[in-house]
Amino acid sequence: MARPMGSVRLKKTSPATLAVGAALCIFILYFLIGSSTPDFSASRKATAASHPLSPPTSPFRKSTGNGKLKPPPVAHYDLNNVTTTPKPLENRENVLVLTPMARFYQGYWDNILELQYPHELITLGFILPKTKEGNDATRELQNRITKTQKYGPEKDRFKSIIILREDIDPPLVSQDEKERHKMQNQKARRAAMAKARNSLLFSTLGPATSWILWLDADVVETPPTIIQDLAQHDQAIMAPNCFQRFWNEEKKEMDERPYDFNNWQDSPTALDMAKKMDPDDILLEGYAEMATFRTLMAYMTNDGGRLHEEMPLDGVGGAALLVKADVHRDGAMFPPFAFYNLIETEGFAKMSKRLGWQPFGLPNYKVYHYNE
Amino acid sequence: MSAVIRMGTRGGRPSTSLLTGVYQPRGTTPTNRRRTQSLVRIGVVAAVLFFLALYVFARGGGDGSSSSSSSSVLSIFSLGLLSSGGADFELETVRYHDLSNVQGTARGWEREERILVCVPLRDAEAHLSMFFSHLKNLTYPHNLLDLAFLVSDSKDNTMGVLVKNLEDIQAAEEEEMHFGEISIIEKDFGQVVNQDVESRHGFAAQAGRRKLMARARNWLLTAALRPYHSWVYWRDVDVETAPFTILEDLMRHNKDVIVPNVWRPLPEWLGGEQPYDLNSWQESDTALTLADTLDEDAVIVEGYAEYATYRPHLAYLRDPYGDPDVEMELDGVGGVSILAKAKVFRYGVHFPAFSFEKHAETEGFGKMARKMDLSVIGLPHYTIWHAYEPSVDDIKHMEQMKREQLAQEEAEKEKAEKAKKLKESFGDATGQWERDKVEMQNIVTQEKKKEAAAAAAAANDKAGSDAPGGKVVEKVVAR
Numbered sequence: 001m002a003r004p005m006g007s008v009r010l011k012k013t014s015p016a017t018l019a020v021g022a023a024l025c026i027f028i029l030y031f032l033i034g035s036s037t038p039d040f041s042a043s044r045k046a047t048a049a050s051h052p053l054s055p056p057t058s059p060f061r062k063s064t065g066n067g068k069l070k071p072p073p074v075a076h077y078d079l080n081n082v083t084t085t086p087k088p089l090e091n092r093e094n095v096l097v098l099t100p101m102a103r104f105y106q107g108y109w110d111n112i113l114e115l116q117y118p119h120e121l122i123t124l125g126f127i128l129p130k131t132k133e134g135n136d137a138t139r140e141l142q143n144r145i146t147k148t149q150k151y152g153p154e155k156d157r158f159k160s161i162i163i164l165r166e167d168i169d170p171p172l173v174s175q176d177e178k179e180r181h182k183m184q185n186q187k188a189r190r191a192a193m194a195k196a197r198n199s200l201l202f203s204t205l206g207p208a209t210s211w212i213l214w215l216d217a218d219v220v221e222t223p224p225t226i227i228q229d230l231a232q233h234d235q236a237i238m239a240p241n242c243f244q245r246f247w248n249e250e251k252k253e254m255d256e257r258p259y260d261f262n263n264w265q266d267s268p269t270a271l272d273m274a275k276k277m278d279p280d281d282i283l284l285e286g287y288a289e290m291a292t293f294r295t296l297m298a299y300m301t302n303d304g305g306r307l308h309e310e311m312p313l314d315g316v317g318g319a320a321l322l323v324k325a326d327v328h329r330d331g332a333m334f335p336p337f338a339f340y341n342l343i344e345t346e347g348f349a350k351m352s353k354r355l356g357w358q359p360f361g362l363p364n365y366k367v368y369h370y371n372e
Numbered sequence: 373m374s375a376v377i378r379m380g381t382r383g384g385r386p387s388t389s390l391l392t393g394v395y396q397p398r399g400t401t402p403t404n405r406r407r408t409q410s411l412v413r414i415g416v417v418a419a420v421l422f423f424l425a426l427y428v429f430a431r432g433g434g435d436g437s438s439s440s441s442s443s444s445v446l447s448i449f450s451l452g453l454l455s456s457g458g459a460d461f462e463l464e465t466v467r468y469h470d471l472s473n474v475q476g477t478a479r480g481w482e483r484e485e486r487i488l489v490c491v492p493l494r495d496a497e498a499h500l501s502m503f504f505s506h507l508k509n510l511t512y513p514h515n516l517l518d519l520a521f522l523v524s525d526s527k528d529n530t531m532g533v534l535v536k537n538l539e540d541i542q543a544a545e546e547e548e549m550h551f552g553e554i555s556i557i558e559k560d561f562g563q564v565v566n567q568d569v570e571s572r573h574g575f576a577a578q579a580g581r582r583k584l585m586a587r588a589r590n591w592l593l594t595a596a597l598r599p600y601h602s603w604v605y606w607r608d609v610d611v612e613t614a615p616f617t618i619l620e621d622l623m624r625h626n627k628d629v630i631v632p633n634v635w636r637p638l639p640e641w642l643g644g645e646q647p648y649d650l651n652s653w654q655e656s657d658t659a660l661t662l663a664d665t666l667d668e669d670a671v672i673v674e675g676y677a678e679y680a681t682y683r684p685h686l687a688y689l690r691d692p693y694g695d696p697d698v699e700m701e702l703d704g705v706g707g708v709s710i711l712a713k714a715k716v717f718r719y720g721v722h723f724p725a726f727s728f729e730k731h732a733e734t735e736g737f738g739k740m741a742r743k744m745d746l747s748v749i750g751l752p753h754y755t756i757w758h759a760y761e762p763s764v765d766d767i768k769h770m771e772q773m774k775r776e777q778l779a780q781e782e783a784e785k786e787k788a789e790k791a792k793k794l795k796e797s798f799g800d801a802t803g804q805w806e807r808d809k810v811e812m813q814n815i816v817t818q819e820k821k822k823e824a825a826a827a828a829a830a831a832n833d834k835a836g837s838d839a840p841g842g843k844v845v846e847k848v849v850a851r
Contacts (some may be wrong), residue, residue: 015409015411015412016411018412018415019411019415020415022415022416022419023415023418023419026418026419040462040463044461044463046460048463051553052464053518053552053553053598053600054553055555055595055598055601056467056598059463059464059465060463060464061461061462061463061464061465062462062463063460067601068640070513071542071547071550071551071552072542072551072552072553072554073542073554074535074538074539074542074554074556075554075555075556076535076555076556077555077556077558077595078558078559079557079558079559079595080558080559080560080590106419130472145466149465149466157465158463158465160465160466160467161465161467162466162467162468162469163466163467163468164469164470164471164599165469165470165471165472166468166471166472167471167472167474167475167715193521195718195719195720197716198718198719198720199471199715199719202593202594202597202717202718202720203471203597203598203718204599205594205595205597206594206595207555207557207595212748232836237769245793299587328590328594329590329591329594329595330587330590330725331539331586331587331590331722331723331724331725332723333720335718335720336719336720336744337743337744340459346650351726354726354727355725355726
């Protein structure tokens with residue numbers, strides 16, 4: 001070691017100065033980072049709206065607070081260029097995920113976060129009732145959203161998120177599963193549900209959306225590729241099969257059972273029943289006192305069958321549903337009244353058919369409902 | 373060990389241990405070097421801590437000014453070049469709206485309620501300047517009006533004129549002229565029927581045409597309705613006369629759906645005026661019975677002899693001196709000018725592009741609103757005026773009239789020509805007479821007799837070509 005020269009050399013390089021220099025560098029870096037604050041990448045910013053008065057399916061520039069806002073620009077949207085193809089990923093098509101939410105389920109949120117579709121192409125829309133339960137769910141939801149949109153890595157962040165609160169007086173029915181499924185409560189409950197769905201849809205659809213994924217808040221298990229999987233069929237309306245996991249006491253193991261009975265093919269019996277009904281009454285599925293003998297997709301599942309086997313449907317459920325935006329743009333909505341003796345999602349299927357769009361289902365492609 | 377260090381350091385220079393007298397590797401460093409080393413150590417620790425803090429800050433905590441570390445570091449190394457233009461603003465990705473705040477009330481302008489104004493356009497260039505003059509004159513605060521236009525299947529320059537007008541308004545110096553959000557939606561549906569008046573209003577074409585119009589309206593609405601709208605106002609571009617206060621006038625009634633009466637002015641020979649919009653009506657038993665007999669896809673359209681419905685029409689109930697606030701319940705509405713609460717559309721009421729209870733488009737819209745127990749009201753004595761577009765028969769009649777008029781004009785022109793000719797010749801003579809008179813008076817006063825003959829000769833020469841003049845002169849001479 002060159003010890004004799006050591007002290008001399010040390011004096012020359014002066015580590016103190018080095019330390020001060022390092023500290024200075026840090027401060028410079030700090031101010032560089034602190035002042036620029038690029039919270040989103042340039043490509044995302046390029047597609048953002050310049051004014052808060054804009055389609056909610058896009059983010060917008062935060063007002064800087066200094067000076068008056070300029071009047072909104074003349075925005076031009078060419079809907080001839082909005083495509084809806086079997087390859088949504090390659091064509092970078094925008095997806096709107098819509099969820100009416102009464103309770104917050106972590107499983108649902110985890111599934112949303114794990115969606116393997118570019119998050120910068122996904123807009124989430126929620127509508128929650130203005131009840132105590134709804135307030136709690138809103139708070140939980142907002143916490144998760146802040147975590148993802150503000151502090152999460154950019155690839156996890158969604159294009160935009162809309163939270164709506166309902167203006168509908170809730171029918172006097174509790175959200176308990178038993179109470180909810182009582183037959184006489186069904187019409188009022190499903191009419192309110194239909195209004196909530198429509199409110200959510202028509203407030204958020206906007207000019208850029210290609211697909212709408214309806215996903216109920218209590219669907220807690222969905223494949224992360226659900227958007228691509230359902231879209232590849234290129235059908236106007238595509239419903240997966242909704243099941244529920246439960247503890248089978250007989251077998252002493254976890255088992256699954258059909259859950260959503262609103263995916264069906266019509267039967268002559270049901271059509272006859274409808275003919276005899278008052279036009280304002282509704283036919284319901286899954287009740288013993290009203291046997292319709294419809295072909296239910298819930299029972300059509302075949303464990304050894306092809307995952308992507310299709311079947312045409314006349315009624316659909318809302319648990320999970322991928323819809324081409326054009327269907328809704330043509331006017332297909334969830335009737336909150338008896339439409340051909342059908343209501344809500346089942347009425348939606350009928351209205352779509354009246355507009356020339358045929359719904360389909362995938363009996364072997366499963367999503368799972370929460371078990372209370 | 374501490375004693376060793378102290379002794380070693382006291383020496384002021386590197387040395388071996390004095391206690392043992394044996395060479396040992398240096399256990400210590402000189403004071404100044406030790407000080408600098410500890411400084412470096414502190415600096416390194418501080419730097420590590422700082423970056424750690426920065427990382428944690430960006431990941432999990434901190435305030436809004438913090439940022440994703442990867443992108444900010446990237447921006448430093450790229451000197452901001454990669455994110456050019458993007459770094460001067462922040463994005464808001466989350467929107468929260470309580471729909472119970474946008475229900476729509478009777479005095480919306482006081483509560484800053486936003487109205488979405490929807491205007492479907494197709495080959496409408498000719499009407500745009502009139503439309504914009506109406507728009508600019510609306511008394512409802514412009515900043516609360518969001519405009520949405522649908523331009524579809526247009527072959528003229530509708531788009532160009534529209535954009536020019538809108539950009540001029542938004543760039544105007546008067547701030548109160550600026551409107552809110554402006555969306556121009558472009559979508560071609562493929563035109564099935566011609567847009568000229570006759571084919572547009574022919575009976576056979578109605579069902580298909582109305583369904584297509586309904587689709588267009590729905591596409592416009594779904595693209596433009598936002599969670600902050602309290603009202604939606606549908607307005608046709610070819611309204612000629614309407615009160616500037618129409619939005620407030622209709623809003624004051626606080627109904628879910630409300631329409632004014634729509635008439636159109638006519639040329640005098642057609643009676644001066646005429647009910648225009650026959651789609652606003654009350655349901656009748658006859659029509660309901662008729663509906664039951666029709667095919668599922670049939671569409672009843674009003675104003676055609678093929679479907680006699682005997683419905684009370686809003687248009688025919690007009691009294692020009694009636695109270696404009698009088699209301700009438702309706703089942704079907706016309707689309708020329710509809711004010712509806714936004715919640716009507718949110719709940720799902722739309723313009724059926726299929727046969728909904730044997731109706732489509734705006735009439736189906738009225739029916740669907742009633743189905744959902746919403747109020748649908750018309751004002752029989754509050755009238756706006758649609759532009760008059762002559763029908764083919766009218767045009768034939770007008771051509772006939774034009775011919776007659778031309779013939780008449782021709783006759784009149786001939787007559788006038790004749791009279792003019794007569795007058796001309798007569799006028800010439802009078803002028804001559806006057807001149808001659810003056811001249812002759814002069815002559816008479818100056819040289820009474822001798823030059824009278826010469827003057828008479830000169831006058832004769834001048835008027836010689838004109839027989840009557842000549843005669844007059846002769847008369848004068850004779851006198």
